[in-house]
Amino acid sequence: MTSPSQRIDAMLTEMEEKRIQFAPLESIMISNRVKNLTKQAVRPQRSNPVDSQVVHVKEEKKRRNKRRDSLKGAGSAEEQRAILESIDKPVIKVVGLGYATKEHCKEVSEQYLIVVRNSGGDVETDVRKWVQTSFPTEHMTPSETENITHILVFIAIQIRVLMKMSRIGVAVKMGLTLCLGYVDILTDFLVAKSYYDAGRFDTAYATGGFAVMAIVLQGVLTFFQYAKKNFKERFWRMSTSLLGLGPLMEGASVWMGKEDTDSLLTPSVMYAVMKAIEISVESIPESIIQVVGLLKAKSTSDIQTIQIVGVISSIVSGAFIMMDGNFGFVLSRYLDSPGNPYWGWINKQGAWKKQRQRFGMFLFNTFYFLQFVFSMSLFTLSFSSNTPLILLLSTEFAVICLYMLSKKELFGWATTHHPSPLINWIFPIIPWLLEYMLVCAVPVTVAFVPMELGPEVFSGIVAWRLITNSGIIYVALGELENHYLTPTSIMMGYTVSSALALLGLFMFFRNVDENFDVNLFWRPKGGVQHMRERWEDAEIWVKTCKTKDEEHWSHVAAVNPTYLPFDKVTPWICTELVEKYADKNANVERPHWFNDEGGSKFIKRIIELYDWREKDKDEVNEALAKLFGGDALLEYGWHAMDHDEINDQLVQILGTRSGDIENLVSGLTGEGVKATLAGPGLVKQYGSPSGVGGGGRESKNISTSPSKIKPFS
Structure with a gap:
């Protein structure tokens, strides 16, 4: 009877023989592909077969060891074979590179795409120069280099x-x-001019005022978008934004590879925000004002053609802009974070299905917007005042805010976690109000993400709006007696628009990506739960992050503390990071966000988050001291502590060694911090430093020169 180790060796040998058996066939297939792609293809010959053999043996030995380790604890032979088949993934083989890692192949491909994108026109020359200077051809023969160059040129x-x-x-x-x-x-x-000529000055001023307000707000936002640039550049950008050319300039910069990296928002986010402002500030109120003007007319002779064109242009442009903004913004988010399921609804199975999905959203947006504008206008006309409409929308928004407060997510847009200051009650209302108004008029699909309004609030607003629009129109039809629009014609028109809106909604959901769960649009989930799932998932959601630790830091750095799962964040900082990176003498590469400027941002952000969490504050401070050293922690985090707190933290981390205390004080930048350190708390233990009054033991000569130290050792 054979032993388990003998069975394992037999299976490994059998699998290796099968791999060697099919290797020539794989080589022939690769050779045929090369011949089809270029006439100058020749049979590849290894320049140094001995070196290639040695590399192959080493790689194979690693794979065999990995398989053997994975079989520990396996039961029957069938279970062992299943484990081997599950972990025996093929290694990427690149011509001239031997066995390369995925990261290496990814780096080479990204450099290649940059060269192709930035090519001045002569693509072949640019690709050949790149192959000669940057492509790894040191282990390739001249014929192999020529073959791969031809292939890369054709692909380019x-x-x-x-x-x-x-x-x-x-x-x-x-x-x-x-x-x-x-x-x-x-x-x-x-x-506005037609209303002014007709003597309706209030309506004219309101129409023109909303249009001017939308333009001015976009200009102001652009001015702050480029706060890091000089005033001349900011003024130029603001001027182009006032003319509506800002998105075009941003798009051209991205295509040319000259995208601004020091702006407040990314181009896609900036474009979406500007269009949201345009719709909420200009399109929605303008459409309601103009429809009210049309409904006040007693006959068709009182209506000018430009008024009808104005209503149609506002509704159609708003529906198209929001449809285009939804697809563009969600696609950019999906490319940045493909692991997030809420960004995956855009159809990727074919261009025709994607276009039908886009048309379905445009159709729904158009008639949903039309129903909202018409019902709100009729509601305003029936009360002869804007006050009831404002009260209605305000009540709905208040209910939403109370619901978000019950989920403890109302302050997701707050500047800090504490909701006590007045600014932290006012500031979150602005984005919530903006999203609410957009979903009421032209649904913005970004709002259904859990860390926004959420799926249930988003779907609830849309369903409630469809119901209330129908109820308002049915109840308020009596206000249109002796009107050129009869109740029958209005109900017929509303029925047709409802049917077209539902048809667009059906086309949209009928053509969503086949891998997307449609239930995510209305399945209840809050931002806290969503953030916890992202944190606990072993897969990396953010494309630019190479490790799960880096993805955790991206969440900690950007996400509001309302959503962060601190029962996971605290152990990550105090246990996982300390175990991996606290020993600076160990042969472990520290992540880039631990070094230089990235490290200072890490320290400041962590202390900012834990400034209000007293139970975790001391533990996190100790972890930061172990990771970065006490000097860095003093410089970036303890400037706001009082004397006793500083004294306790110093004694806890550094013990009672006065020499370490002196080094910290002399190395710190800022006279205020030094004076704090030289205050009563330290005087009690170490005496009065020179230049600072006090009593006790003989004072030590502690330098107070403002010498600059590096944040990290």
């Missing part, structure tokens, strides 16, 4: 064609958005 040419088509499509889409915006603004001013 195809990529350039696709890039041109994509640029044309993006340019047409952004141009159409810009034209719709221009038409909307122009018609608003023309409608």
Whole structure:
């Protein structure tokens, strides 16, 4: 009877023989592909087969050891074979590179795409220069180098064609958005002029005022977007934004590879915010004002054509802009964080399905917006005042805020975790109100993400709006007696618009990505629960993060503490990070966010988060001291403590060694911090430093020169 170790060796040998058996066939297939792609392809010959053999043996030995370790604790032979088949993943083999890692292949491919994208026109010359200077060809023969160069040139040419088509499509889409915006603004001013000529000055001023307000707000936002640039550049950017050219300039910069990295928001987020402001501040109130004006007319002779065109342009442009903004923003979020299930609803199975999905959203947005505007206008007209409408929408928004407060997520937009200051009650209301107004008029799908309004609030607002719109129109029809619009014609029109809206909704959900769970649109989930799932998931959600620790730091650095699972964050800092990186003499590469400027941001952010968590504060301070040293922690985190707190922390971390205390004091920057350290708490133990009054033991000569130290040892 054979032993378990003998059975394992037999299985490994059997699998290795099968791999060697099919290796020649794989080589023939690769060779045939090369011959089909280039006429100059020749049979590859290894320049140094001995070295290649040695590398192959080492790699195979590692794989065999990994398999043997994985079989520990396995039961029957069938279980052992299943484990081997599950972990025996093929190793990526690159021509001329031997056995390369995925990270190496990814780095080479990214450099190649950058070269193709930034090529001045002669793609072949640029690719050949890149192969000669940057592509790893040191273990390749001249014929192999020529073969791979031809393949890369052919691929580059195809990529350039696709890039041109994509640029044309993006340019047409952004141009159409810009034209719709221009038409909307122009018609608003023309409608304001028509009201002014007719003597309706209040309506004229309101129409023109909302249009001007939207333009000014976009300009102000652009001015703050580039706060790190000089005033001339900021003024130029603001001027282009007032003309509606800001998104076009940002898009051109991205295509040319010159995207701004020191701006407040990314181009996609900035574009979405500006369009949201345009719709909420200009399109929605303008449409209601103009529809009220149409409903006040007693006959068709009292209506000018420009007024009808103004209403149609506002609704159509708002629906198209929000549809385009939804797809563009969600796609960019999906590319940045493909692991997040809430960004995966855009269809990726075919261009035709994606276009049907886009058209379905546009159709729903258009008639959903029309119903909202018409019902709110009729509601305003029935009370002859705007006050009931404001009270209705305010009550709905108050209910939403109370619901968010019950979930303890109302302060997700607050500047700090403490809701006590007045600013932390007011500041969150602004983005919540903006999202609420957008979902009421033109649904923005970003709002259904758990860390925004959430799925249940988003779907609830849409369903409630469809119901209340129907109820308002049915109840308020009596206000249109002796009107050129009869109740029958209004109900017929509303029924048709409802049918078209539901048709668009059906087309949208019918064409979502097949891997997307549609129930996510209404399944209840809060931001706290969503953040916990992201933290506990072993998979990396953020594409730019290479490790789970780096992804954890991206969450800690950017997410409001309302959503952070501190029962997970605290052990991560105090246990996991300390065990991995506290010993600076160990042969462990510290992450980039621990070094230089990144480390200072880490310390400041952690202390900012734990400033209000008294039960975890001491434990986290100790962990930071172990990771970065007491000097860095003093410089970035303890400047706000009183004397006794500083004294206790110093004694706890450094013991009672006066020499260490002196070194810290002399190394710190800032006279205020030094004076604090030289205060009563330290005087009691170490005497009065020179230059500082006090009593006790003989004073020690502690230097107070403002010498600058590095944040980290």
